[in-house]
């Protein structure tokens with residue numbers, strides 16, 4: 001984890017033990033905004049699966065599903081540690097939890113000169129890409145800001161409404177919060193570290209007062225975030241022509257009495273679609289939900305982008321769009337399904353970078369350099385073989401039938417123990433219904 005620190009100034013109301021607002025330059029706003037570029041799996045992992053209700057179960061199902069259900073172990077890495085399109089930008093933040101890593105083949109004399117984005121990906125030589133190589137980020141810090149210009153001053157409310165700092169804004173906020181007596185107010189400087197940023201992300205997911213919770217240590221009642229993964233944005237998928245024909249067949253097993261779902265039986269295509277949600281960046285989900293996710297802090301953060309647009313604080317339209325509608329890297333989209341109708345892009349982190357490794361016979365060094373023609377630390381010869389970046393493709397699950405519970409627990413259909421459990425009390429009371437699910441339902 002990175003060791004960088006930075007300070008943030010808070011205006012605290014001592015009489016009610018709360019943060020009235022935080023004042024910062026662009027660096028802290030960049031960190032908050034970067035949460036929108038995180039894939040849901042990353043948010044789940046960083047928050048110890050404290051968020052998103054049923055998606056936790058989906059994440060756990062991928063963690064524990066038997067290897068034979070997956071096309072390869074690399075698919076598990078793709079779902080649990082998906083590459084984020086904005087990873088390179090995030091690595092330039094003043095404080096970051098983003099480490100840029102790739103994997104090289106564990107066979108030192110491998111003939112193929114490849115580098116993989118994911119662990120456990122099988123190399124054409126038969127061995128696996130399981131040697132992790134990370135790249136130094138220390139020189140990449142951007143002092144001018146990443147998404148917004150660092151020279152701007154911002155006001156951030158406890159529930160993460162971000163606006164340009166002005167006396168007018170502050171007076172309005174005091175009015176809104178009923179702060180009348182200035183003598184109870186005091187300024188407080190707090191230190192930000194990578195660990196504090198993760199704590200903040202966790203509180204954002206469950207609370208409407210994350211700044212107060214983290215910096216004054218008074219966590220309020222937890223409220224679980226439930227993402228409503230359906231939306232009214234059907235047109236996009238329907239408009240995508242050839243993708244319209246996408247249908248997954250799902251068999252619903254219902255309880256005769258109350259018509260409640262006992263479980264659904266589905267094919268790998270439907271499960272691929274479900275688990276692929278884990279790879280969606282938060283901003284993409286917010287975009288599909290029309291900016292209303294049910295989580296107040298994320299909603300406020302997302303809506304703030306629109307209002308900040310008018311003060312020209314973004315470093316460019318492309319960077320702003322990375323927050324408003326982040327794209328899926330192409331290798332994470334599924335062929336012939338809804339996700340292929342989403343905008344995606346070839347760029348992924350380090351996409352413009354070249355990688356070199358020493359290939360001298362008998363040399364034991366696995367050192368990967370981003371600069372060519374430097375001498376190898378192992379054999380002192382010149383390191384100049386360029387590596388090609390590859391990534392796995394073609395879906396996540398092997399052709400098979402799966403059981404999907406109402407709470408998004410996914411298991412292979414063959415799991416006898418599980419089926420006995422699911423049918424324990426309802427064996428005589430179930431009825432079966434076959435449905436077809438198309439892009440409109442998924443979106």
Ligand SMILES: [Zn+2]
Nearest residue numbers: 105110123125
């Ligand atoms: Zn190899």
Ligand SMILES: [Zn+2]
Nearest residue numbers: 358363376379
């Ligand atoms: Zn060497």
